[in-house]
Amino acid sequence: MPTRTLETWHHGAVPLDAERTRFALWAPDAQHVSLELENAVSLPMLPRANGWFMIVGRCPPGTRYRFNIDDEIHVPDPASRAQEGDIDGPSLVVDPRAYRWRHPHWQGRPWHEAVIYELHVGVLGGYRAVEEQLPRLAELGITAIELMPLAEFPGERNWGYDGVLPYAPEASYGSPDDLKRLIDSAHGLGLAVILDVVYNHFGPDGNYLHRYAKGFFTEDRHTPWGAAIDFRRRAVRDFFIDNALMWLLEYRFDGLRLDAVHAIGDPDFLRELAHRVRRQVAPPRQAWLILENEDNQASLLQEHFDAQWNDDGHNALHVLLTGETDAYYADFAQQPTEKLARCLSQGFAYQGHVTRHGNARGEPSGHLPPSTFVLFLQNHDQIGNRAFGERLASLAEPRALRAATVLLLLSPMIPLLFMGDELAATQPFLYFTSHHGELADAVREGRRNEFADFSAFADPHERERIPDPNAPETFLASRPQADPAEGEQTQALYRRLLQLRSEHLVPHLPGATALGAEVLGEGALCARWRLGNGQELRIDLNLGARQVEQQQPPSTAQILFEYPAQAFELLRQGTLAPYSALVSLGTVAPTPDLDGEHR
CATH class of the missing domain: 2.60.40.1180 (Golgi alpha-mannosidase II)
Structure with missing residues (x-):
C-alpha cells in the first residue's frame, strides 16, 4: 500500500483564514504551474517533492482562479470545490466552515433502519426543489434519500456519471450551501442522505489530467471508459479518499454508494478508503458505505462495507415480472424462480456460478446477514439503460408488480425505491446528456449501438428510434408524475407496507x-x-x-x-x-x- 508522507498535500484550495488560501496541484508532468487570478494576476507556484506545486495566496473565499500549465493551457482545479458556471469556468475558493448547521447534533441512523429513495436532483429541479419533497417522503416512510452523482459535469443535463470535477457540486443544481441546506433539512426530518460517487473514471469532456498528471491513469488495464485509474499512486488514492471524507465531514452526508467498483479493480484501495472513513467518522455517528459490484465480492462486505446493491435479486425479479431475457437478463432466463430463492436465502444468485459467457462470478454470501443486500425492483440503471426508459408500471402485470412490492418492502433486505415508484409513474427515465459537436454525435451513436444485442434492435433502422441523449426533450420527458388512476392507491400501499416494516421488522433486523x-x-x-x-x-x-x-x-x-x-x-x-x-x-x-x- 502506498504510504502518505509529509510531502503529500491535500488537493485543491484550502482556506487557512479569512484572507489566505493554500493552493496545491499534483502535476508531475508539468514543468511549471502558475495560479491565475482575476485581473490578470499570475502567481508562480512553488514546485515541491513528488510532482506537487503549491502556493499560499491572499485569496479569500469567493476568489476566482485557474491553473496555468506551462503557459500552454489554463485548467480548472481538479479538486475545485465549486465552479462559476460550467466545467470550463473559473474555480471558486469555498470556505467549508461558512454554512451554519441547524441540526449539528444529528448522528445519522443505524443501517438496518434504511429505506432508500434514489433520485436525480436535476430531474426534480435542483437542490431546493428536492428539499421541498422531503416532508412527503418522510411521511411516506422513507428513511434515506440517495442522490445520483453531483460532481460537476459538462452542460446542465447529465445523469452525473460523466463528472470531471469530483469535489464540485453541480452548479446548475444550486450552490454548495444549497446542497448543505438540503442535507440539513433532511436531517431535521429524520432522513439520512446518501451520495452516489464515481471513483472508477472521469467523464470524456473537460478532463485535463492527461496533460499534466498522466499518473492518474494506467495503460496496463482498461475499463469501458478507457485507461483505468491508477490507485497504486499515493496522490491518486488521496484524491479520491479525501473526496469521500469531504462529502461525509464537510457536507455531512450519511453515506456513500460507490459506483461500479468492479471497474476499480483494486480491493486494497477500497479497504483503505473504508478504513479511513471508519477512523475519521467515528461512532456514535453513523456512516454508511455501499457498493455496486458486478463481481459479487462477499469478502468486501464482511468487514469493510455495509451493503451491496443486489443486481441478482433485481434481475431475477425482472425476468419473472416481464419475461424479458435479452442481453444480461439471459443469465436469469433459466430457473429465475430458483435464482430469486437463492437471493432471498443466501444473498447473491451468482456465488461462483458460471455465467452465460462461461466465467465464474461471485463469492459465497450465505453467511452474510440479509441487511447486507440492497434489494430493488428498479433503479436509475435498470430503467435508464433500457432503450426507451420504460418503468415496470408500463411493463409488468399490475397485480404481479404489487405482489413484488410487498416482497421488496417487507423482506429483511434493505429496500431501495426509485423516484416515482410510489406514484405509479409511467413517464420514462431516459439516458440524457448535454454534449455538443463530435462528442454529442459519438454519444448518440454509442448509445444506440449498445442495444445491438437486443432482438428488438438488431435492425440498425430500429435503433434510430432510440431517443437522442443530448436532446432537451429527452431530459424533460424523464420527470416522474403521479399516475392519475393508480398514484393515490399506490402511495397508500407503500405507506402501509413501510409502516408495517417500521413497527414489526426494523426493531428486530439486527441478528436476523x-x-x-x-x-x-x-x-x-x-x-x-x-x-x-x-x-x-x-x-x-x-x-x-x-x-x-x-x-x-x-x-x-x-x-x-x-x-x-x-x-x-x-x-x-x-x-x-x-x-x-x-x-x-x-x-x-x-x-x-x-x-x-x-x-
Whole structure:
C-alpha cells in the first residue's frame, strides 16, 4: 500500500483564514504551474517533492482562479470545490466552515433502519426543489434519500456519471450551501442522505489530467471508459479518499454508494478508503458505505462495507415480472424462480456460478446477514439503460408488480425505491446528456449501438428510434408524475407496507438470519427468516398467473399483510393465488441437533 508522507498535500484550495488560501496541484508532468487570478494576476507556484506545486495566496473565499500549465493551457482545479458556471469556468475558493448547521447534533441512523429513495436532483429541479419533497417522503416512510452523482459535469443535463470535477457540486443544481441546506433539512426530518460517487473514471469532456498528471491513469488495464485509474499512486488514492471524507465531514452526508467498483479493480484501495472513513467518522455517528459490484465480492462486505446493491435479486425479479431475457437478463432466463430463492436465502444468485459467457462470478454470501443486500425492483440503471426508459408500471402485470412490492418492502433486505415508484409513474427515465459537436454525435451513436444485442434492435433502422441523449426533450420527458388512476392507491400501499416494516421488522433486523426459500412453482416461492427477537418472518409469493399448492402458516402465526384481500383465505384452503403475497410472523420451529435433541 502506498504510504502518505509529509510531502503529500491535500488537493485543491484550502482556506487557512479569512484572507489566505493554500493552493496545491499534483502535476508531475508539468514543468511549471502558475495560479491565475482575476485581473490578470499570475502567481508562480512553488514546485515541491513528488510532482506537487503549491502556493499560499491572499485569496479569500469567493476568489476566482485557474491553473496555468506551462503557459500552454489554463485548467480548472481538479479538486475545485465549486465552479462559476460550467466545467470550463473559473474555480471558486469555498470556505467549508461558512454554512451554519441547524441540526449539528444529528448522528445519522443505524443501517438496518434504511429505506432508500434514489433520485436525480436535476430531474426534480435542483437542490431546493428536492428539499421541498422531503416532508412527503418522510411521511411516506422513507428513511434515506440517495442522490445520483453531483460532481460537476459538462452542460446542465447529465445523469452525473460523466463528472470531471469530483469535489464540485453541480452548479446548475444550486450552490454548495444549497446542497448543505438540503442535507440539513433532511436531517431535521429524520432522513439520512446518501451520495452516489464515481471513483472508477472521469467523464470524456473537460478532463485535463492527461496533460499534466498522466499518473492518474494506467495503460496496463482498461475499463469501458478507457485507461483505468491508477490507485497504486499515493496522490491518486488521496484524491479520491479525501473526496469521500469531504462529502461525509464537510457536507455531512450519511453515506456513500460507490459506483461500479468492479471497474476499480483494486480491493486494497477500497479497504483503505473504508478504513479511513471508519477512523475519521467515528461512532456514535453513523456512516454508511455501499457498493455496486458486478463481481459479487462477499469478502468486501464482511468487514469493510455495509451493503451491496443486489443486481441478482433485481434481475431475477425482472425476468419473472416481464419475461424479458435479452442481453444480461439471459443469465436469469433459466430457473429465475430458483435464482430469486437463492437471493432471498443466501444473498447473491451468482456465488461462483458460471455465467452465460462461461466465467465464474461471485463469492459465497450465505453467511452474510440479509441487511447486507440492497434489494430493488428498479433503479436509475435498470430503467435508464433500457432503450426507451420504460418503468415496470408500463411493463409488468399490475397485480404481479404489487405482489413484488410487498416482497421488496417487507423482506429483511434493505429496500431501495426509485423516484416515482410510489406514484405509479409511467413517464420514462431516459439516458440524457448535454454534449455538443463530435462528442454529442459519438454519444448518440454509442448509445444506440449498445442495444445491438437486443432482438428488438438488431435492425440498425430500429435503433434510430432510440431517443437522442443530448436532446432537451429527452431530459424533460424523464420527470416522474403521479399516475392519475393508480398514484393515490399506490402511495397508500407503500405507506402501509413501510409502516408495517417500521413497527414489526426494523426493531428486530439486527441478528436476523435466513432460514431458506422453497420454490413452489414457476414464479412462486416461500421464503423464511429468523428475526433478531426469535420470530419467524415468512413471505409466500406468487408472481405467476397460475395458482400453486402451499400449506398455510401455523395457526399461531400473525398475518402481517395479504395481497390481494382474500389471499389468506385461499391459503387456508391450500392454494397460493396468482399474483399474491402473504406475510406472516410466527414462532421458529425447533431445529434438531445431531444427537436428535431439539434446540
